[in-house]
Amino acid sequence: MSKLEFNIVEIPEGESRRTVALSDEDLDLSPHTFVGGQVEILFYRTLHFIRVNFHVSSDIELTCDRSLEPYIQPIESDYEVVFKVDVKEEKEDENGAVRRFNFSSNSLSIEDEVRDTIFLNVPVKKLHPKFIDDEGKPKDFETKSFGDTEEDDDDSEIVDPRWKKLKELKN
Template sequence: MKELSKYNIDIYGLEDKQYDYDMESGDAFFQELDQDLIEHGHFKTHVVLNKSATMIQLNFHTQGIVTLICDRSLEPFEEPIDSNERIILKFGDHNEELTEEIEIINRNTTRINVARYLFDFIALSLPFKKIHPDLRTQEETDDEDETEGILVYSSEDTAETESEGEEKIDPRWEALKKLKGNN
């Protein structure tokens, strides 16, 4: 918990104005949190806190590098992160998360810990597919090949093509149409 205590911001007694905080951390931050997504990394965050009588607005600018495991080759690689995110904390009678960006905190709260927000913003800035940079160009060419596929099914009316006489009807279908007509 010592590592995460660096992310405490005392809000009790702050005047209604803007405050700037710079935070930096590495592997200890990710190891302290109970998560399996990121094990290693290094980042710097600049937090701008705007306090007013009814709310606190926090703007996070995070830059750094995290080590991820490639989904395809299972080799570790470094992924750069650069995120700009915002969270609004409104004062109220209880703690409640209203939306992804707005939370209500008890007006008697004296300190907030922004470590959870930082990790969430870092995790959201990661790519959905964790592909090693050496394999990314290969994946892009694979995706292009898939778009030029063969049409297997079409919802167009087949009666139009039959009347044009371009295609002959399979004799097996003709036999089935005769059976259908006898009912």
């Protein structure tokens, strides 16, 4: 049984809260490395449904796209899952999900939802914090030149001899 799987009989009627600390072994975020985190869970249980709201605060190790250096990216997100018995079709969007629930199993799991919530908040451009300015925007690349460079102002007049031959053929 994972840390994010709960027995229904242990969830009291009405509103209750739990905090679950996650270690690096509790979630598989391949190809990224899960460093650890915390999930704050708010349960609301009735006879007909169980609503689970959770807030994830976690750290994952990413590789910078610019420098290929590893760095730790903090991730925070909220999500809601409603488990119902009489659901004909499960629904899901960016804010929450409605799942079918079988009370005879006596347990519910939010592990997939927590993992997916973290995945959805991984930045598309993975930049090490040293490449981000105070406003949160990426810093410009520094342009460096190595070796001798010649400054030619006559570049516009130099024409490749192959182009000259092609132009002659056209005429």
